[in-house]
Amino acid sequence: MAHGEVKHDYHLLPPSPWPFVGSMSATVMFMGLVMWMKGLFGMPAGTWWLFAAGLAGVLYTMFGWWSDVIKESKAGDHTPVVSIGLRYGMIMFIASEVMFFVAWFWIFFEMALFHGHRTLSSIEEVRTAWATWPPAGIETVPAWNLPLVNTLILLLSGTTVTWAHHALQQGDRKGTKIGLILTIILGAIFTAVQAYEYHHILSHNYFFGAEDQANSGLYGSAFFMATGFHGFHVLIGTIFLAVCLLRLLRGGFTPQKHFGFEAAAWYWHFVDVVWLFLFAFIYVVFGGAGH
Numbered sequence: 001m002a003h004g005e006v007k008h009d010y011h012l013l014p015p016s017p018w019p020f021v022g023s024m025s026a027t028v029m030f031m032g033l034v035m036w037m038k039g040l041f042g043m044p045a046g047t048w049w050l051f052a053a054g055l056a057g058v059l060y061t062m063f064g065w066w067s068d069v070i071k072e073s074k075a076g077d078h079t080p081v082v083s084i085g086l087r088y089g090m091i092m093f094i095a096s097e098v099m100f101f102v103a104w105f106w107i108f109f110e111m112a113l114f115h116g117h118r119t120l121s122s123i124e125e126v127r128t129a130w131a132t133w134p135p136a137g138i139e140t141v142p143a144w145n146l147p148l149v150n151t152l153i154l155l156l157s158g159t160t161v162t163w164a165h166h167a168l169q170q171g172d173r174k175g176t177k178i179g180l181i182l183t184i185i186l187g188a189i190f191t192a193v194q195a196y197e198y199h200h201i202l203s204h205n206y207f208f209g210a211e212d213q214a215n216s217g218l219y220g221s222a223f224f225m226a227t228g229f230h231g232f233h234v235l236i237g238t239i240f241l242a243v244c245l246l247r248l249l250r251g252g253f254t255p256q257k258h259f260g261f262e263a264a265a266w267y268w269h270f271v272d273v274v275w276l277f278l279f280a281f282i283y284v285v286f287g288g289a290g291h
Contacts, residue, residue, distance in 0.1 A: 028050060078259075090263045161269070164178075
């Protein structure tokens with residue numbers, strides 16, 4: 001059906017190669033990850049080229065698929081009904097991400113709040129290992145040093161991305177550009193500080209040095225999974241905002257139609273809120289606030 005002959009508010013998509021290309025690329029990428037880590041198909045561990053090929057395919061799919069979505073928007077296919085569907089889709093995606101982090105918080109809270117129940121064990125080593133949380137011999141990260149700096153950085157970035165969003169709604173493209181640039185810079189600084197913190201933790205053997213404790217690695221594993229996945233989401237959000245900046249510089253977005261940027265702003269606020277919970281509970285309440 002030609003664009004000028006649309007008789008309803010729904011967008012009927014033409015055949016697209018991206019679902020097939022994306023699924024095949026993801027399959028190759030994860031097989032390559034197994035090959036890289038453990039070896040596969042007679043190839044030794046450390047062989048990374050299959051993973052790189054699959055990752056390239058996934059990135060190509062993301063670029064091509066989202067480019068098509070942008071073209072559909074410019075062609076007028078994103079009616080109010082379609083736009084609502086896009087918003088619902090982003091809301092559901094963020095909700096799934098919330099539950100993803102709930103899982104990591106659950107693991108940490110289960111060990112932090114109920115470690116005392118394990119002291120009822122008849123095995124002396126278990127009673128000793130779970131007598132305290134964090135486990136005895138674990139050197140935690142001081143909450144009021146780098147974690148506090150990163151908290152302030154993310155809170156500030158939340159204000160700059162909101163500034164950019166409101167500027168775009170008012171038609172102030174210069175203000176939008178400045179706000180986006182500042183947010184991207186703050187996101188990059190957060191990532192750099194997080195990387196430095198990880199290097200400091202690993203070089204000083206903070207979490208895995210209590211070899212006499214049976215659960216000494218559990219604290220470090222829970223810490224790195226929760227904060228590491230959050231750091232990965234910050235990196236993804238920074239790339240998301242950088243793409244929005246490139247689209248803005250190329251003339252994209254209007255005060256009426258800018259859902260791509262709006263979705264990026266929602267995602268950025270989501271990583272802000274997750275970090276506040278990480279800082280409050282993993283660093284302060286159950287971490288090294290007293291150091």
